[in-house]
Amino acid sequence: MNLDLTWRLIKGGGRRGMLGTWLTFGAVAMATALLLFVVAANLAFQARADRGAWRNPVPAASASAAVAVEAMRFDYVRDKKITVIDLAALDGANPEAPPGLPRFPKPGEVWLSPGLAALADELPANELADRYPGRAGVLGDEALVYPGELVAVFGQRPDAPAMTAQRVDDWVQSQPPVKVASLAGEPSEDAVAYQWLSAIAGVLMVVPLLVFGGAAARLTVARRDSRLAALRLVGATPGQVVAMTVTEAVLVALGGAIAGAVLYALSVPLLTRIEMQGGPWFAGDLLPGPLTLAGVLVAVPLLVGLSAVVGLRRVVVSPLGVAKRETPPAMRFVRVLALLASLAVFPLLGVQTSVTIILIALAVAFLCINLAGPWVVGMIGRIAASTARGPAMLLAARRLVDDPRSAWRTVSGVALTGFVAGFLGLLSPAAFEQVPGPPQLSVNVTDGSPAEAAAQARERLRAAGVTATVERREDVVVAALGSSADEATVDRARTALADLVPGHTPTTPEDSRRFGTDIVADIRVGTIVVLSVSFLVAITSSGITAMSSVLDRRQTYALLRLAGTPLEVLDKARRSETLLPLIVMGGGSILTGVFCAAPFMLDEPNLTGALTLAACVVVGFAGVLGAGAMSRPLLRAVTMDPAPRPD
Structure with a gap:
């Protein structure tokens, strides 16, 4: 009976009464769509952190439990970052395949992400492809943090120089080799930082949304108060008034929440183009799971229904005061004290x-x-x-x-x-601030032979046709390119110096601040x-x-x-x-x-x-x-x- 009476009251409000209902519907739809975006954005950063966790290995508890050695470093091309993973299976071990690979890479194999493979085929070989001899295949999306990410996986022997040479322990540029029991790592420091930043952004967005959703339940509140007060005056019980209010609010809010979910789903292709943490998003990351979607579709109508009930205190307690349009009592200063506290x-x-x-x-x-x-x-x-x-x-x-x-x-x-x-x-x-002047590449030399490395760098750059002044600065070899060096010249120099020091890549000052x-x-x-x-x-x-x-x-x-x-x-x-x-x-x-x-x-x-x-x-x-x-x-x-x- 309450449902039938509620529907009659909604329709009985006339064209302008229905306009108020549609306003509530639209407000709830907008609030739901934006709430789904806030929730999905936080879950998307979590998904990125989980997909990239295998690159941040957890050391094996003991030497006997180790099955592989893993290291990571960063390379660059055309001002884009390349994540390079070095993997080596220990003798007698049969480690699991990394994400996105059909098997564990063999020594000498190189697997490239689709974006890196396409770029290597597009650019001249001496600018990129020559860095990756022995290409064996393409990585799957499971290995990537975002679409189009540039990733290279090198298969190595455990005693190869790249896996035994000392590296600079700097998670911004490289991570030294680690013996692991499996490739199930943990989110990196930068991934955790982004998760916390997304949580702060979520709070900054979700609280206004919740306030907006609660306010949506009180739209056309005077019309509804007067109508329900009249019912109270003719004999309706407080329970009936509350039931009709909740029914009306929840029905409208449920329809608005479903419309908002559809609106959000239609906007996902546009949202995936927002670039953060290096690139755009997989659509699956921004689509909420069934449980998340169901939770939002249940929570929004409940919030709207609860807000509508809270707004009924005047009707239930004093229907005559509502009918007479009396001014409610003033609010107390304790509200301001709570804000100051x-x-x-x-x-x-x-x-x-x-x-x-x-x-x-x-x-x-x-x-x-x-x-x-x-x-x-x-x-x-x-x-x-x-x-x-x-x-x-x-x-x-x-x-x-x-x-x-x-x-x-x-x-x-x-x-x-x-x-x-x-x-x-x-x-x-x-x-x-940008450092003025011609580009220069630096390579850390950790094996104690910087003079020999500097001599090899001069020969390699000369053979690649790159004009550069190479000098040794303590344990670093620095190659200062000419003032006319463009992106292609810098990438040729990077390729020429790619394996000058095992486990290290040549970087510019801009790379270090990247x-x-x-x-x-x-x-x-x-x-x-x-x-x-x-x-x-x-x-x-x-x-x-x-x-x-x-x-x-x-x-x-x-x-x-x-x-x-x-x-x-x-x-x-x-x-x-x-x-x-x-x-x-x-x-x-x-x-x-x-x-x-x-x-x-x-x-x-x-x-x-x-x-x-x-x-x-x-x-x-x-x-x-x-x-x-x-x-x-x-x-x-x-x-x-x-x-x-x-x-």
Whole structure:
């Protein structure tokens, strides 16, 4: 019976009542799609870490348990990084095949990833292919962290110079040979770092999404409160009111969640093109598994249903007060105290603080901003009402005082996004300075014969037709190429010096800084992604809640219009109702984000971060005002009825 009555009430709301239902549907669909993106992004980084774990071997517990020797180093071509894995089976052992290979590589064999094999066939042999004699086949995707990754696997003998020579133990450039019991390694340090960064980004995106999802349940809240209050007054029990509300909210939210899942699935091909950690993504990494998808599709309707029930307290406790449109009691200052307490923690944190603690602190700060927001909006309304000099400002101020929660829902997306922008904007690292001058290649000599290695380097470069000045600097051989050396010349020199010192590859100063450069680039891409998602939530939330607010108050707007209030005054009051809390809460949240980020700044804020923050402010304010302007035609429509009927 509740289901039938609920459906009748939904349809009985008329065309504009159904518009409110569709607004809720659209809000839930958008929130679900973006929530799936946040969850899938974190799982995708985990999948990358797992696929690359075999390159970061765990030493065997004892010499008798070892079955193979593994080492890793990095090579470069055309300013692209190549991951080189050296593998050697110990005598008498039969180790398992590495991921992406049909068998363990034999000594002298070289297996290339599809991207590296294609590049080796495309470029002249003396620039790349000559580094990989004995090509035996192509690696499968199971061996790659991302599509198109450049990977080479060398089969070696355990006593080969590449497996016995001393290497520089630097995980950014190379890892020395390790005896392993299996190729089941563990995620590398950089993979773990990216996982933590993705977790922080996830918190920065998921909390506004959850707030948006909860707000979606309260769209057209006044219409629903009045309708259900009338049912309470004619005899409906509190249980029936709650059941009808939950049924309506969950049905609409379930449909929206399914639509959001479809929307996300359609957007995956575009999302795979976002390059991070060296390259794009496999589509399978960004598609959530069945359990994850089912969890989101269950959690979103439950959140919406719970939020709808929480919003029913006035209806259940005092239906007559709702019917009479009485102003609810003011909220308490304890909301602001909770926010101040959460912010007091951040000066105690720093770059050495556990990432888990930072995540918790950020999540609590987010939630406290959302908790204190309605109280601040109500205070803004009281101040504006006492200083109003015109009817439009007075109407806007009284609206803020009468329903600060609704006004907060309109600007909450931008306020929370302002916190994200303030937190990330000034943390954006500056780019590494480039070293001027002609390119030069360096090779570490660890076998104690740098003079001999320097002489061999001169002969090899001369034979390859590369003009270079070769000199010895302690245990490093440096080949300074001519000022006219282009990419092709540098790659010919790399190929000529490829096996000059076993286990080492020639690198430029830019190669040595490449990891830091890549981290900077990825942090900037991540910042853009997080802010894009946050602003999409903010602008969508503002547009939907603004239209919902007009629907909620359509009877009041129509009566004011009948009383002679010009439409321009009503529209100006509507704009002021958004603009006042937007300026105060948007600016305050940005400053709050900067305050929370201050303990984690490694150096002075850079120009890029400041420009990012300024752009966020402009885009955010313009987006919210533009989204709010979309409700003006609806305002004109609801005030055209000369005899507005009560809901």
